[in-house]
Amino acid sequence: MMAVTAHPDDEAGNFGGTLRLYSDRGVETSVICLTLGQAASNRGLAKSDRDLAEIRRAEFAASCQILGVCEPVILDYPDGQLHRQELNRVVYELTRHIRKFRPQVLLTYGADGGVTGHSDHSMAGIFATMAFHWAGRGHCYADQLENGVAAHRVKKLYYSTAEFPLPNRPPITFAPTTTVIDIGDHLETKIAAFKAHKSQSPLWTLFEENARKAGRRELFHLAAWTNVALSGAETDLLAGINKP
Numbered sequence: 022m023m024a025v026t027a028h029p030d031d032e033a034g035n036f037g038g039t040l041r042l043y044s045d046r047g048v049e050t051s052v053i054c055l056t057l058g059q060a061a062s063n064r065g066l067a068k069s070d071r072d073l074a075e076i077r078r079a080e081f082a083a084s085c086q087i088l089g090v091c092e093p094v095i096l097d098y099p100d101g102q103l104h105r106q107e108l109n110r111v112v113y114e115l116t117r118h119i120r121k122f123r124p125q126v127l128l129t130y131g132a133d134g135g136v137t138g139h140s141d142h143s144m145a146g147i148f149a150t151m152a153f154h155w156a157g158r159g160h161c162y163a164d165q166l167e168n169g170v171a172a173h174r175v176k177k178l179y180y181s182t183a184e185f186p187l188p189n190r191p192p193i194t195f196a197p198t199t200t201v202i203d204i205g206d207h208l209e210t211k212i213a214a215f216k217a218h219k220s221q222s223p224l225w226t227l228f229e230e231n232a233r234k235a236g237r238r239e240l241f242h243l244a245a246w247t248n249v250a251l252s253g254a255e256t257d258l259l260a261g262i263n264k265p
């Protein structure tokens with residue numbers, strides 16, 4: 022299982038309970054975080070962006086350890102600027118990671134940007150979605166297919182989703198929940214992993230309140246599946262839209 026995120030702390034905030042739950046079940050997990058989070062407004066004791074990046078790299082490692090992540094990877098794309106990155110470059114790099122780790126399931130955000138609606142989250146999801154599709158096609162980035170690296174078709178793609186937005190924020194149109202993961206007591210593990218991000222301590226209270234409100238559930242939208250099923254399919258594009 023692999024999660025593609027934007028910032029250190031996303032792995033805990035959006036995917037933490039699920040990552041730990043599946044790790045406990047013996048599933049090998051990886052998190053690919055695209056930025057070092059150096060544009061954060063909460064900066065701890067950091068004196069420069071580079072300082073903050075190094076602090077957050079260590080916090081990411083500590084959080085991933087709590088979550089039982091086998092392969093944590095943090096990349097160095099500019100925080101807050103993912104929408105300005107060359108699409109092909111980022112998708113290429115993610116495709117390479119997918120072809121090497123060979124996950125069966127990929128977790129990321131939808132273009133809504135998840136519960137915070139952050140544009141970096143949207144972009145992480147867009148890059149990861151393309152990499153999900155292209156990793157399985159041998160003619161895409163064929164130069165990667167050497168030294169034992171082969172095309173790899175990930176079986177399922179999920180977007181993190183939610184039932185309610187954060188308070189006092191503009192509205193977010195969430196992807197429908199198709200999959201509810203009962204994270205059980207790992208709600209506490211997830212909160213502990215979030216608090217491994219000590220430089221982000223001003224966010225702890227808001228995060229913990231929201232996490233406890235969501236409870237022992239993490240919600241996902243199944244966006245693609247190699248064995249796509251028709252069960253539950255709608256027969257009317259206007260179904261349900263007049264309901265309040």
Ligand SMILES: [Zn+2]
Nearest residue numbers: 027028031139
């Ligand atoms: Zn984030």
